[in-house]
Amino acid sequence: MGHLDTWFKPARAHLFKLMFGLTDSTVLELARLLGLLKEQLRAKTAEYENVQRFLAAADPRTDEELRAELANLRDMLQRADSALAALRHELAENSAADAVLRQELREAVESARQAAQDVLAAQELLEAREAVVAQIEVDLSRLERSATAIEKLSPFDFVVCPRCMQRLNARPVPDDHCLVCLQPDPADDDVDPAAIQQTRSALEQQLQDARAVLAADAEVLQTAQERVQQADFLARTLRRQLDAQTRDMVAPRFEAIADASARAATLRASIDAVSQLRDYWARARAIDQAVRDIKERRARATTDKKARTAELAAREGLVTDLSRNFNSMVADLRPAPWIESATIDPATYLPLINGGSFETLQADGGGIVTCINVAYSLTLLEFGITHHDVLVPSLLIIDSPRKASGTNTDDQERGRRIYHRLQALAETYGPRIQLIIADNDSAPIPSDTFGKIELDYVHPMVPGVLHPGPGHTSRTEDEYEDRSR
Incomplete structure (x- = not known):
């Protein structure tokens, strides 16, 4: 089911794990959280490095040195303001006389x-x-x-x-x-x-x-x-x-006031520059703290994910059992005499034939590939019936299993083996499963197990479903949903 689709492949694997209980919403949410934390950690780390490079280029002093410098500048500014206030008071007294x-x-x-x-x-x-x-x-x-x-x-x-x-x-x-x-x-x-x-x-x-x-x-x-x-x-x-x-009293004080004012302005500018650098250091510390918080959250999420995964690890034996059942199913259907082993890949949950990937069989004929596909689907169906905690649907629809097969004796015999297996499943599990086979001909084995609906040009629809006519542009199931409402 879309296992070759790059986008759909991870979803198919997660769906398989969910059906077999190899994972759950908690593990998936923790995995999503870990991915999000990874992106946040990368962004915050890059931001911290940028701020650190800026601080190294702007001023070589450390935050402690800047803090001491700022305290010294503020003390000097206080003394300069006091001297300026004293000069202005003296000037005000002298000005009163004039x-x-x-x-x-x-x-x-x-x-x-x-x-x-x-x-x-x-x-x-x-x-x-x-x-x-x-x-x-x-x-x-x-x-x-x-x-x-x-x-x-x-x-x-x-x-x-x-x-x-x-x-x-x-x-x-x-x-x-x-x-x-x-x-x-x-x-x-x-x-x-x-x-x-x-x-x-x-x-x-x-x-x-x-x-x-x-x-x-x-x-x-x-x-x-x-x-x-x-x-x-x-x-x-x-x-x-x-x-x-x-001339001898006010002018010198004006010069002193101008000098004191200039010194105070210089000290304030220096304080602003040092304060700005300290703001960058504070930002760096905040970013560093955010990096540590993200790492702590990531560590907790990793621990929780490992713990939950360890709890679910006991169910990995289900894949081994499924692989064993799949090998037995392939042995019963015998797609080709050269097939020695058929297993389920525990990483991709896809069939492995003789230890090779399923795609290597495409050149060996459509009948063999179809038979292995049917064996894989029937194995999953039967495994879900026999294991109540495995959430495989009990409905299986197979479309034209004999269409890709040839007409020689081996191909016909392979088709009969498939239908014998379908018959055995239907007789064994009865109403617990539902099998729908859309094929080009009736079943190749006589059996009352199969119910048959024949479709042709005169009767192209399933009984009970009205023919929509040549001008039909919507789906029949949608019309029936509208009627039921």
Whole structure:
């Protein structure tokens, strides 16, 4: 049964052991557990070796040396933090004496900043005033040019274009439009010299007022600039005084604080590095402990498996008995005269003919192979009937035992011996077994022991089973299961 299938071969052997009680679920579960523990042990061992190689490459110190180094670094860090705290306390006391001067300096700096903002605002306002004055001057200049042009050009009527010198008298132009630009002519009131003079006077007055405001804003800017200079001078003076007071007292302490802070930071970095290495050592110890635990579990499982296997070892004699019965069955059926011995391999539970594997018989003819197959199956069937603790099924179905045999006298005689053996089993064990033989012809020996069902093209089905018809696409047994439900 699939003994040549690489995947099915272990399952077939385990099935045989289960039927004969050579193993049980406990042994199989322990074997599965041992395989799982083997994989886990290999993985954990590889992980432990990787961590060990990393530690050896990263730092040659041992875990004990790292622990001592870590304790020393923490003690040094505590002393550095204490010294840093003392320096900061001294600095805080010295800074209290300079609080008044620092407050004056902050006020002077704030005053200088506010004065600078006032200067910027005054400059922006002055620039706006200058723009207004410039615009009025431009408007006044434009008015002067326009009045001069009106005064000079209004008495003239152009008969030619002043640009291209073409005549204009033949040009159709409305009466109230200019002959040159074709724009509507302004009314006489618009070019009145009195109106122009009035506009000129208004612009001159606006210019005078704007210049006065500009002068006032310039004075404001000058005053703001003077305040900036005074505030900057005061701030520089106070800063020099503060620097002179703190140069000999505060600056050295700042340097000491910076040095102490740098040392504390270096110590903390060293502590982190050593702690990380110790974490790897802790991981290595945890992995090593896991390896030891797996080995202990594997040892316990191996011991349990050996103990249970030893309990079942007494049943190995069943295979010897089965081998002896198989030899007797082959001797009765006589597949071939050159067969001297037939045994059961205790490792594979497969037939051995003359000490050789079953596969070596394939070239000796299908009838011999079929006979040995039948002998092997009948031996198992009878052994299961005579041994109640052997779980071999009491049903045996043999498909076409004479199909592979020849038609000569020896082949026919071999077939009769097989059927005589079937008859003997049926008569001996009666309803305790069930034999179903699907053959190409009826039994070669006359006997009332065999019940016969003949199948042909007219009656191809077992009586009581309806023919599904040519369009049938499902199994008949499935249909009967559905009906029973």
